[in-house]
Amino acid sequence: xxxxxxxxxxxxxxxxxxxxxxxxxxxxxxxxxxxxxxxxxxxxxxxxxxxxxxxxxxxxxxxxxxxxxxxxxxxxxxxxxxxxxxxxxxxxxxxxxxxxxxxxxxxxxxxxxxxxxxxxxxxxxxxxxxxxxxxxxxxxxxxxxxxxxxxxxxxxxxxxxxxxxxxxxxxxxxxxxxxxxxxxxxxxxxxxxxxxxxxxxxxxxxxxxxxxxxxxxxxxxxxxxxxxxxxxxxxxxxxxxxxxxxxxxxxxxxxxxxxxxxxxxxxxxxxxxxxxxxxxxxxxxxxxxxxxxxxxxxxxxxxxxxxx
Amino acid sequence: xxxxxxxxxxxxxxxxxxxxxxxxxxxxxxxxxxxxxxxxxxxxxxxxxxxxxxxxxxxxxxxxxxxxxxxxxxxxxxxxxxxxxxxxxxxxxxxxxxxxxxxxxxxxxxxxxxxxxxxxxxxxxxxxxxxxxxxxxxxxxxxxxxxxxxxxxxxxxxxxxxxxxxxxxxxxxxxxxxxxxxxxxxxxxxxxxxxxxxxxxxxxxxxxxxxxxxxxxxxxxxxxxxxxxxxxxxxxxxxxxxxxxxxxxxxxxxxxxxxxxxxxxxxxxxxxxxxxxxxxxxxxxxxxxxxxxxxxxxxxxxxxxxxxxxxxxxxxxxxxxxxxxxxx
Numbered sequence: 020x021x022x023x024x025x026x027x028x029x030x031x032x033x034x035x036x037x038x039x040x041x042x043x044x045x046x047x048x049x050x051x052x053x054x055x056x057x058x059x060x061x062x063x064x065x066x067x068x069x070x071x072x073x074x075x076x077x078x079x080x081x082x083x084x085x086x087x088x089x090x091x092x093x094x095x096x097x098x099x100x101x102x103x104x105x106x107x108x109x110x111x112x113x114x115x116x117x118x119x120x121x122x123x124x125x126x127x128x129x130x131x132x133x134x135x136x137x138x139x140x141x142x143x144x145x146x147x148x149x150x151x152x153x154x155x156x157x158x159x160x161x162x163x164x165x166x167x168x169x170x171x172x173x174x175x176x177x178x179x180x181x182x183x184x185x186x187x188x189x190x191x192x193x194x195x196x197x198x199x200x201x202x203x204x205x206x207x208x209x210x211x212x213x214x215x216x217x218x219x220x221x222x223x224x225x226x227x228x229x230x231x232x233x234x235x236x237x238x239x240x241x242x243x244x245x246x247x248x249x250x251x252x253x254x255x256x257x258x259x260x261x262x263x264x265x266x267x268x269x270x271x272x273x274x275x276x277x278x279x280x281x282x283x284x285x286x287x288x289x290x291x292x293x294x295x296x297x298x299x300x301x302x303x304x305x306x307x308x309x310x311x312x313x314x315x316x317x318x319x320x321x322x323x324x325x326x327x
Numbered sequence: 328x329x330x331x332x333x334x335x336x337x338x339x340x341x342x343x344x345x346x347x348x349x350x351x352x353x354x355x356x357x358x359x360x361x362x363x364x365x366x367x368x369x370x371x372x373x374x375x376x377x378x379x380x381x382x383x384x385x386x387x388x389x390x391x392x393x394x395x396x397x398x399x400x401x402x403x404x405x406x407x408x409x410x411x412x413x414x415x416x417x418x419x420x421x422x423x424x425x426x427x428x429x430x431x432x433x434x435x436x437x438x439x440x441x442x443x444x445x446x447x448x449x450x451x452x453x454x455x456x457x458x459x460x461x462x463x464x465x466x467x468x469x470x471x472x473x474x475x476x477x478x479x480x481x482x483x484x485x486x487x488x489x490x491x492x493x494x495x496x497x498x499x500x501x502x503x504x505x506x507x508x509x510x511x512x513x514x515x516x517x518x519x520x521x522x523x524x525x526x527x528x529x530x531x532x533x534x535x536x537x538x539x540x541x542x543x544x545x546x547x548x549x550x551x552x553x554x555x556x557x558x559x560x561x562x563x564x565x566x567x568x569x570x571x572x573x574x575x576x577x578x579x580x581x582x583x584x585x586x587x588x589x590x591x592x593x594x595x596x597x598x599x600x601x602x603x604x605x606x607x608x609x610x611x612x613x614x615x616x617x618x619x620x621x622x623x624x625x626x627x628x629x630x631x632x633x634x635x636x637x638x639x640x641x642x643x644x645x646x647x648x649x650x651x652x653x654x655x
Contacts, residue, residue, distance in 0.1 A: 039451050042447045043457070045444050046444060046448040046516075047463070048510055052510065053510060054512060057480070060481040061480050121372070135376065140641065141379070144633050144636065145630045145633050146574065147576060148574070149576055150594065153626045154386060154626065158619075160381070196375065196379055205648065208648075256474060271479070278483075281476075281480055288477075289476070296472060
């Protein structure tokens, strides 16, 4: 057992295990104690009535009572949840698409490229819940009243649903753009890593620029689009444009409903988030027909995506 | 005549080539400079920049307005009389400069510990082949997606019961957040771990091996070689952590409950604090009603420290995100 100093074979693996876990330990304990355990404990709490007593926290099993109050008795929770889901579904594609277009524009050899990037990244630094709240509260984010534009009225008479979507998009268009800061940088980074010779080869083979775009740029950028989509979904959930977060916080402070109800809220909310993320994953994951042809590569690509 | 015809063909050809080039330009394949597409790009970029800045410009303009300017529909951008009294009132209501110092040490402490734990975690993943490494790495990424509300309730219960059983004041101090941060569960930890992970992987392994042969322990390698080589990355991570902790109000609000007055929290409660203090605000004549100008002045004051940080460190911020390494 004194062979640990050996640089090869079993000694090295053992040493790697010890050292790896030694450096990982703080995060690992934190993850298990403050994230994994709470994940299950919240689930348990959501079926209980939780009370603060002199002796500490007291829980009493009440079945699905909390879920019933959350979804059926509270008339505010379900609409807030629906609004949140709608916002995610409308905002996320818009943000990803806009940041991709801006990244393409910024990837050109244009002047003031660096300045534009500095501008587009600025919101990442100044954006906090309270700043956003104050700006929206004073109407500083509303650039135009879309409802008053003539074209909008035509769209409205044609399809009220489409009009509603456009209205939601443009109501806080600045705030929407403020979420593009990090995605733009990720996209530019991805675009710059594409090998130019691929385009040249395609051009020689007679591919039009449009074809090159769809056959080269899009497939290569797809994993980045997936990551930015996840990122955007998570970010939209964090900020106070998400009405559910503040409801959960109110429930935490509110002693009448108690933490059991808050846990039920949190679980329903997380379930909705999970469904949205899963849907985004299924939409953006690599297409089967492309990947099965190069079987070896597919596995490698998946690995790369996980570890990069 | 023959010559003329030839010219015509050449011209036609050039036009087609130009259109061709123009199309390439849009798709991000730069063969040559297409002037038309470039102008369109500039127009789009400038228009978008305007929309990016719009709320901040509006904020700056409103913060200088007098109550009359706010209600006057003719005043759109430039106030009739520039007044700084909004700033004086907002300064007082926000509790400056104490709030500012509070925010600086609070975010600074959290950022320091978050940087350390992100570095050790990133180092473990970048350097060692331990069991279940891939599983734990996936867990780091997944921890980013887990919504906060689902984990925060047991965290609150834990710290409140610890407080009542030990008698040590925990809620209303930095301790709960500090503990969470020290164990790698601070805000956006996954991104910071990724930045370190990707940087450490680029440092040649032969350096550690040489040190190991000379008898250095793993910790010595980490401290004397890796850390010394990654000062710029450490600065970047620290800055991100600082700004994110500064802007964080959800967890901070839950654990502090206003016991330590921080700038973003004061801004969030600005309306209430304003009405409480209205009669005491200096130089305002005692009859104050809150309006947009005060709010915008307060918002302005609260983001100035961040703007200054960004002005000096924008390069680090942008490169930091590039180094999260979602590249393949």
